[in-house]
Amino acid sequence: MTTIAGRYALDPVHIGKGGMGEVWGATDTRLRRRVAVKFVRFGDEPELVRRFVRESQLTARMGHPGVPVLHDADKVAGGPFDGRLYLVMELVDGVNVDDLVAEHDPLPVGWAAAIAAQVCAVLSYAHAKSFIHRDLKPSNLMVDKDGAVKVLDFGLAVALDADERSRLTSTDQLLGTLAYMAPEQFRGQYSPASDLYALGCVLYQMLSGRSPFQGPDHVSLMHAHIYEKPEPLGRLRPDVPADLEALVQRLLAKAPESRPASADEVFDALHPHTAGLRELPGAVRAGRSALRMYADIAGRPLAAYDAPVASPPPEAPPPPSDSFSLGDVARARRRAERLMRESRFDEAVRTLSRTSARAESVLGDAHPEAVALRMDLADVLFKAGDYPASASAYHALAQDAAGRDGQDSETVLGLRLKEANSRALAGEIDRALAQIKDLIGDEARLFGKDDDRVLELRRQQGLLLHGAGRTTAAVTVLEDLASDLERLHGPDHRMLAAVRDVLVRLGGG
Structure with missing residues (x-):
């Protein structure tokens, strides 16, 4: 057994190897804990030594x-690793995303969104401190047994602080992994938007398997990175939601300014797709x-703290009903609509709820504008990820519309x-499947069983069965389709x- 620094006892075999070195599992004999030891493979080349110092x-x-x-x-003194620089880090007990994608080929939509959303949380923190990663890739993302994601290897990160602008690369040297590099990185330029591009590549791979x-x-x-467009995800995997596919397209925009403005914006777009894992x-x-117990409490939103002040004046009474127009x-x-673009869904819901109630009171609940407000509210609830509330809202709207326009409208x-x-999406799979089945029957009666609308509903039925893990039933539905x-x-x-394509993945057809 090899021990370095008198305390880190290395495992017999390393757990990872790359171009700059390898990573070993080890035991810190002083504190009796498991750690990871990363050795960097280079001699005394000054630039690479500076990179090692910067990484640490x-x-x-x-x-x-x-x-x-x-x-x-530190640097090893003596033994088989004499003179090698090393880092001792937390040992992450998990699976990297490369292996996850290979195993599941591809990942379930919810898990792909959940992993990407957690990466966004890390990028939000890093970018706020003027750090960019520059080497996001599936092998640098570890998922532990609780589903928590760790972003590894900030070794290529560059601090953008005014007093730390020294670059670790010469004019013609590129740092990063080619398959995930943003177009501007080939010109030696990078920004937080470059990390978002790399995340788009990772998300595309998690969703499509390639x-x-x-x-x-x-x-x-x-x-290809600079000039070509990737094959649309919908062709590779029809069950990817349209808004998620659109998000990936934005992340993979060639121009940095055409990508989402921040990791926070991407997080908010991904969040609705992370339910029901x-x-x-x-x-x-x-x-x-x-x-999960800890995260459940730590993740709950808190009301804003209000310092003790004198009692505020009473709120002005609501305007009289005849002032509403x-x-x-x-x-x-x-x-x-503006609040939704800014991902401020709760405020959008409150705005529409207040105005909807007012409109129904003044205009009547059957007035077209009152109905449109309720429809907008249901759509916002859906986009905000409050699926039980959106289901109830759509149900009430359907009942009212049936009374006005007939059940078959x-x-x-x-x-x-x-x-x-x-x-x-709320996890009520049996109820959703029953509703889809009823819709297929009603639309077949109205439009004919070979109508495109009926065929599309049958496709959705098969995908929903697949997503619920009912593979045999899904294969039967999709083979008939x-x-x-x-x-x-x-x-x-x-x-x-x-x-x-779906049948091939399911082992049918």
Whole structure:
């Protein structure tokens, strides 16, 4: 057994190896804890020594639960590693995202969103301190048994502080991993937007099972990043929600200014897709754990603290009913739309709720503007991830619309589908499947069983069964659908190709 610094007893075999060195599991014999020891493979080359020093300094300053703790850094004196620089870090007991994607090929949508959202939380912290990572990639993301993500290797990070602008690269040297590098990094430029681009590459890979850009050599891959567009996720995986696919497209924008403005914005866009996570066999266990108990309380929003002050004056009474107009409705809807763009969903909900109640009181609950406000409110609840509330709102809207327009109106059918989607995302799978089945029957009666709307509902039924883990039932539904699609549209129909792709992943078709 090899021991360095008189205290770190290395395991017999290293646990990872890269271009600059390797990582070993070890035991800190002084404190009796497991650690990771990272050796850096280079001699006395001054630039790389500076990079090592910088990595240790930056990592030590990253006080975030999503970044491994740095315990020690030094140079080995004596033994087989004599003269080697090393870092001693927290040992993360988990699986890296590269292995997760290979195992699940691809990841469930909710888990891909949850992992990316946690990375956003780390980037939000790092970017606020003027750190950029510059080497985000699946192998640098570890997921532990509770589903918590650690972002590894801030070794390529560059502090943007005014007093720390020295660069670790020469004019023509690139740092980073080619498959995940933003176009501007090939020109020696980088910013927080570069990390978001890399996250887009990782998210695309988690959702599709493959990298967004591929090439037989480095030049081809560089060209793809700078000039080409990735294949749309919807073609590779039809069950990816449209808004999530749009987010990935924005993250992969060639121009940094065309990407989301911040990691916080990306987090808010991902958050609605993280509900209802299930166990990931071999990686994340379901059930109660000490970490989840802690996170449940720590993650609860707190009311703002109000310092003791003199009693505020009473609120002004609400304006009289005759002062309410359609202009107030329009202004409320515009304000809610702006709040949603800023991801301030709670404020948007409050704005629409107040105005909706006022509109119903003054205009009547059947007035088109009152109905439109309720529809906007239901949509905001859905986008905010409050799926039980959005399901109830869509259900009430559907009932009212049925009373006005009849049970078979297009409006009612659309609202019933939105309710079913909300139920599914809220974890009410059986109820959602029953509602989809009823919709298929009603629309087949109204439009014919071969209508495109009915075929699309059958596709959604199959995907929902797949997402619920009911593989046999999903295969049956999708195989029947594939047969009908080929009969109706021929072997080259786009939906047929998508359905067959899903069947291949499920082991059917």
